[in-house]
Amino acid sequence: MSPEQTKATSPRPALSPKRREQNRREFIRTSILGIGVLGATLAGLLPLAGQANARLRPPGAIKDRLQEQEFLAACIKCGQCVQVCPVEAIRLADLTDGVGVGTPFIQARDQACDFSCDGLQCVLACPTGALTHDINYPSQARMGLARLARPESCLAVRGQGFRGQARGADFSGLLRYEAVNRWLPIPVADHPYDLELCDLCLRQCPIEIRLAQCAAGTPPSGDANQCPPRSAIRLGAQAGGGALPLVLDGCVGCGVCEMICPVDPAAIVIDIDRVADAAQVG
Amino acid sequence: MNYVIESLRQLMGLDPSKPGPEDRRPEVVTLMAEKRRDKLTREMLHAVEAGRAQAADRHKWRNRRWATLITVNLLFVVSYYLDVQLLEGAMTASRFVGFHLADLNSALQVMLAYQHLVLNLVIGTVTVFILWLLLGGRTFCSWACPYHLLAEWAEKLHLWLAKRKWARDIKFHRGGRTIFYLFFIILTLVSGYTLFETLSPTGILSRALIYGPGLALIWVLALLAFEVFVSRRAWCRYVCPIGVTYGLVGVLSPVRVQYRVQDCHHEGDCRAICLVPHVLDVTIRGRARAVTTDIGADCTRCGLCVDICPTNSLSFKVKGLDKVL
Numbered sequence: 254m255s256p257e258q259t260k261a262t263s264p265r266p267a268l269s270p271k272r273r274e275q276n277r278r279e280f281i282r283t284s285i286l287g288i289g290v291l292g293a294t295l296a297g298l299l300p301l302a303g304q305a306n307a308r309l310r311p312p313g314a315i316k317d318r319l320q321e322q323e324f325l326a327a328c329i330k331c332g333q334c335v336q337v338c339p340v341e342a343i344r345l346a347d348l349t350d351g352v353g354v355g356t357p358f359i360q361a362r363d364q365a366c367d368f369s370c371d372g373l374q375c376v377l378a379c380p381t382g383a384l385t386h387d388i389n390y391p392s393q394a395r396m397g398l399a400r401l402a403r404p405e406s407c408l409a410v411r412g413q414g415f416r417g418q419a420r421g422a423d424f425s426g427l428l429r430y431e432a433v434n435r436w437l438p439i440p441v442a443d444h445p446y447d448l449e450l451c452d453l454c455l456r457q458c459p460i461e462i463r464l465a466q467c468a469a470g471t472p473p474s475g476d477a478n479q480c481p482p483r484s485a486i487r488l489g490a491q492a493g494g495g496a497l498p499l500v501l502d503g504c505v506g507c508g509v510c511e512m513i514c515p516v517d518p519a520a521i522v523i524d525i526d527r528v529a530d531a532a533q534v535g
Numbered sequence: 536m537n538y539v540i541e542s543l544r545q546l547m548g549l550d551p552s553k554p555g556p557e558d559r560r561p562e563v564v565t566l567m568a569e570k571r572r573d574k575l576t577r578e579m580l581h582a583v584e585a586g587r588a589q590a591a592d593r594h595k596w597r598n599r600r601w602a603t604l605i606t607v608n609l610l611f612v613v614s615y616y617l618d619v620q621l622l623e624g625a626m627t628a629s630r631f632v633g634f635h636l637a638d639l640n641s642a643l644q645v646m647l648a649y650q651h652l653v654l655n656l657v658i659g660t661v662t663v664f665i666l667w668l669l670l671g672g673r674t675f676c677s678w679a680c681p682y683h684l685l686a687e688w689a690e691k692l693h694l695w696l697a698k699r700k701w702a703r704d705i706k707f708h709r710g711g712r713t714i715f716y717l718f719f720i721i722l723t724l725v726s727g728y729t730l731f732e733t734l735s736p737t738g739i740l741s742r743a744l745i746y747g748p749g750l751a752l753i754w755v756l757a758l759l760a761f762e763v764f765v766s767r768r769a770w771c772r773y774v775c776p777i778g779v780t781y782g783l784v785g786v787l788s789p790v791r792v793q794y795r796v797q798d799c800h801h802e803g804d805c806r807a808i809c810l811v812p813h814v815l816d817v818t819i820r821g822r823a824r825a826v827t828t829d830i831g832a833d834c835t836r837c838g839l840c841v842d843i844c845p846t847n848s849l850s851f852k853v854k855g856l857d858k859v860l
């Protein structure tokens with residue numbers, strides 16, 4: 254060690270002009286590389302400005318609604334939530350989401366979360382708490398809030414019934430129909446309806462289904478804690494016939510109503526910037 | 536102790552230290568004197584190398600490594616597709632038969648950005664830390680990272696093109712990587728976003744393999760193109776913080792490549808093939824301080840040098856194991 258130290262303190266031999274020129278060029282090159290890397294890194298923040306990354310997130314996603322910083326920070330982009338979902342509702346965002354790349358989201362119109370896993374499997378799978386373990390039951394989720402965005406096209410509002418496959422024969426989305434199979438979700442296309450007055454949004458609402466099960470004395474998994482405290486949606490009477498879907502404060506924003514709505518585009522959609530108990534957020 | 540200091544120096548991007556005459560052990564001095572006396576003829580050298588080139592185990596470590604790397608990455612894919620709980624998740628974080636694993640660099644970012652410690656993540660991080668401590672730190676790079684494999688193939692193409700002057704090899708200062716490392720840490724801490732994860736070809740490729748390709752692959756292709764046409768192995772050499780994180784673990788790891796100066800021809804085949812050739816500077820004539828030297832922690836333990844060395848002067852060894860056995 255000691256000869257090392259004496260050597261280190263002795264003055265270095267002067268560099269040749271050629272060597273110095275080489276060093277200078279290397280320094281400039283490396284600086285350019287540095288600027289490139291810095292630019293690429295910061296470019297990841299750009300999509301945040303345009304809110305290209307504002308998406309419906311899986312249940313339990315920690316977020317201050319649109320301000321998703323905490324969620325994006327906590328998610329390690331592993332996709333373990335994707336792997337456990339029985340209806341494959343969760344997908345991972347692409348590079349267009351910038352720093353949101355690899356974070357999970359749900360495209361409700363294509364495949365909503367119908368809680369057919371019962372136990373919030375995605376939340377349980379998440380290693381970092383980006384999907385917070387603070388929630389245990391579907392009714393505690395606050396993903397967004399349903400909104401009747403196009404009342405004029407809503408079949409119930411128009412007083413019309415619905416017959417056939419809710420989203421057509423080619424729709425690949427899945428739902429769990431307890432009457433068909435307690436465990437296995439099946440394609441919506443395999444379960445045609447015949448309704449006097451369309452009430453698909455509340456008929457398939459997982460919260461309403463749970464409420465009905467609890468009212469019948471058979472809570473999901475036999476666990477009374479699974480019973481939602483409040484209703485999510487109901488049909489209100491409407492002067493001049495028909496009925497108006499009313500979203501209530503038990504709505505968790507799971508997106509099943511948006512997925513099942515038979516008109517195109519859906520009359521009812523999920524607002525990701527609102528949740529039941531916090532009503533409007535900036 | 537010297538190993539640790541020398542490893543850290545090299546990881547930081549400083550040039551490996553050169554020994555002064557007084558730093559060399561007497562055995563080495565005698566050895567080198569003998570070497571000068573019994574000059575190898577060019578023919579003898581070629582004969583050794585030709586023999587080596589035909590040896591059946593010439594690609595022994597490379598083949599083992601590729602098999603391991605591909606198996607690990609396919610395990611993720613197979614676990615998802617067959618829905619078996621073998622290795623769920625992606626390179627960034629996963630569960631091996633239910634046991635949490637977290638990539639050290641990804642976990643570091645999440646901890647810096649989120650600033651909460653979640654038990655599962657801590658368990659995963661500690662497990663992986665111990666695992667790579669046992670396996671050799673940057674071993675992650677060449678034995679598990681999916682980008683490494685592509686970069687290795689891109690490197691072959693680069694060398695082929697460069698020989699014909701169709702590609703350049705611009706060199707940058709390796710210290711840049713240290714600056715990037717600090718810069719990613721500070722920026723993540725300040726912004727609260729896992730900024731590096733957006734760029735990480737390791738995460739992008741791993742997710743693309745498991746969950747299907749996306750636009751993010753364009754970034755990976757751009758990096759590969761840069762390495763093919765502009766600068767050899769640029770990402771791993773000059774930028775990637777994952778390598779630094781695992782390199783730091785590797786400082787403490789007992790799995791190392793060891794150099795024996797005795798039979799070495801100093802012809803430099805190993806340095807020509809190595810991803811991080813500075814770690815092999817000790818193989819330059821006159822650089823060895825002792826009869827055996829452990830290669831520094833920036834070494835990815837890929838074994839290419841072990842395979843190519845015509846005189847078997849480089850070999851894998853586990854420090855302390857010989858004493859135990």
Ligand code: SF4
Pocket residue numbers: 311312337338339340341342343366367368369370371373374375376
């Ligand atoms: S709660 Fe269940 S059904 Fe809903 S997204 Fe998570 S895993 Fe899928």
Ligand code: SF4
Pocket residue numbers: 327328329330331332333334335355356357378379380381382383384
């Ligand atoms: S499991 Fe958690 S950390 Fe992994 S991708 Fe899903 S939300 Fe992110």
Ligand code: SF4
Pocket residue numbers: 398399454457458459460461485486500503504505506507508509510511523
């Ligand atoms: S009203 Fe719609 S979004 Fe709300 S809980 Fe019911 S199905 Fe889900």
Ligand code: SF4
Pocket residue numbers: 792805808809810811812814815830833834835836837838839840841
């Ligand atoms: S020193 Fe040898 S084992 Fe280490 S990275 Fe270089 S070629 Fe691979």
